[in-house]
Amino acid sequence: MVQEKEVIAVIGAGSWGTALAMVLADNGHNVRLWSHNENQVKEINDEHTNKKYLPEIRLPQLITGYASLSDALNGVEMVILAVPTKAIREVIGKMKAVIKNPITLTHVSKGIEPDTLLRITEIIQEEMPSELLKDIVVLSGPSHAEEVSLRQPTTVTVSSENMAAAEVVQDLFINNYFRVYTNPDVIGVEIGGALKNIIALAAGITDGLGYGDNAKAALITRGLAEIARLGTKMGANPLTFLGLTGIGDLIVTCTSVHSRNWRAGNLLGKGKTLDEVLENMGMVVEGVRTTKAAYQLAKKYDVKMPITFALYDVLFNGKTTKDAVDGLMGRAKTHEMEDLVNILGERNL
Numbered sequence: 244m245v246q247e248k249e250v251i252a253v254i255g256a257g258s259w260g261t262a263l264a265m266v267l268a269d270n271g272h273n274v275r276l277w278s279h280n281e282n283q284v285k286e287i288n289d290e291h292t293n294k295k296y297l298p299e300i301r302l303p304q305l306i307t308g309y310a311s312l313s314d315a316l317n318g319v320e321m322v323i324l325a326v327p328t329k330a331i332r333e334v335i336g337k338m339k340a341v342i343k344n345p346i347t348l349t350h351v352s353k354g355i356e357p358d359t360l361l362r363i364t365e366i367i368q369e370e371m372p373s374e375l376l377k378d379i380v381v382l383s384g385p386s387h388a389e390e391v392s393l394r395q396p397t398t399v400t401v402s403s404e405n406m407a408a409a410e411v412v413q414d415l416f417i418n419n420y421f422r423v424y425t426n427p428d429v430i431g432v433e434i435g436g437a438l439k440n441i442i443a444l445a446a447g448i449t450d451g452l453g454y455g456d457n458a459k460a461a462l463i464t465r466g467l468a469e470i471a472r473l474g475t476k477m478g479a480n481p482l483t484f485l486g487l488t489g490i491g492d493l494i495v496t497c498t499s500v501h502s503r504n505w506r507a508g509n510l511l512g513k514g515k516t517l518d519e520v521l522e523n524m525g526m527v528v529e530g531v532r533t534t535k536a537a538y539q540l541a542k543k544y545d546v547k548m549p550i551t552f553a554l555y556d557v558l559f560n561g562k563t564t565k566d567a568v569d570g571l572m573g574r575a576k577t578h579e580m581e582d583l584v585n586i587l588g589e590r591n592l
């Protein structure tokens with residue numbers, strides 16, 4: 244089937260927005276890549292590069308940089324939102340002032356908002372007037388921008404309350420190096436994508452402390468257990484956590500030097516302070532804010548999340564990374580599956 248080519252706006256020209264713009268351009272779509280940084284837009288249009296975020300990459304001709312949000316969104320129905328979670332309200336606020344016709348909005352961010360405890364779909368629903376929104380789709384999964392921009396084999400999942408919209412987005416992105424699956428479980432997809440960053444920070448810490456593969460495997464597995472416990476209590480399908488947006492993203496983020504969350508954790512494990520780490524990162528480390536949100540969610544839903552709580556103490560209460568690991572290892576003995584089985588029982592699953 245020949246796919247119809249679209250004009251698509253990608254809002255946010257960081258690592259992920261740029262890599263996704265490349266996938267869309269490779270599929271023949273005309274991409275308007277918006278950035279709030281005029282110098283970066285000039286570089287995208289004059290040099291066809293985005294050196295701060297993807298230094299090795301030459302951008303396809305079908306990508307055009309836009310400094311005006313109004314021009315980028317003019318007449319466009321398909322919009323990809325690729326900014327950090329903390330910028331979403333502000334950027335949607337600017338978008339709604341200039342959008343004239345309803346859009347399908349695909350977000351690709353991985354976070355939960357502290358204090359409100361809203362998932363990103365819920366933040367968008369709160370900020371964007373319903374008459375300007377056809378559908379919200381989430382795209383998530385194990386996918387470092389650095390590898391996608393080199394066109395290396397990658398798999399992701401799209402999800403939406405309207406699966407027909409998810410399938411349209413699947414068709415826009417899918418190609419021979421970027422394979423896109425669908426999953427109707429929006430809650431599970433968003434919770435898995437957000438919370439894996441907490442575990443990636445913790446995995447970086449144990450690597451930084453000099454611990455080995457056993458510790459890494461423990462964190463990935465027990466991290467998945469606490470993510471699944473919270474997500475299932477929030478209404479997710481527990482099987483989603485065994486998929487790309489659950490275990491898949493945990494593996495890639497906990498084991499890759501590309502992960503900003505792993506890199507930040509690694510520096511913490513080596514003794515740097517949180518402020519020192521964030522000052523030098525130059526890109527978003529979503530897991531820090533998400534740790535706060537997950538800590539609050541665990542209390543709200545009365546779910547045990549020992550790794551999240553240990554990381555919370557390191558990030559916000561001055562606990563040393565070594566004491567945090569010792570505390571986790573010294574907890575009272577417990578059953579491996581009991582808590583999740585109990586939660587499944589409460590939901591009659």
Ligand SMILES: NC(=O)C1=CN([C@@H]2O[C@H](COP(=O)(O)OP(=O)(O)OC[C@H]3O[C@@H](n4cnc5c(N)ncnc54)[C@H](OP(=O)(O)O)[C@@H]3O)[C@@H](O)[C@H]2O)C=CC1
Nearest residue numbers: 256257258259260279325326327330352353387388526527
């Ligand atoms: N990088 C990756 O491999 C992947 C990232 N993600 C997720 O995608 C989301 C975006 O991440 P990523 O692209 O990596 O982040 P980066 O830090 O690489 O880029 C963020 C981009 O958003 C811009 N931005 C930040 N704040 C604002 C604002 N208030 N208004 C307008 N633009 C803003 C930044 O501009 P400026 O340059 O001025 O700071 C930059 O262009 C995150 O939630 C991340 O978890 C998901 C999958 C893979």
Ligand SMILES: O=C(CO)COP(=O)(O)O
Nearest residue numbers: 384385386387502503504
């Ligand atoms: O989500 C990602 C890969 O799937 C990117 O992870 P980081 O934000 O830790 O770099």
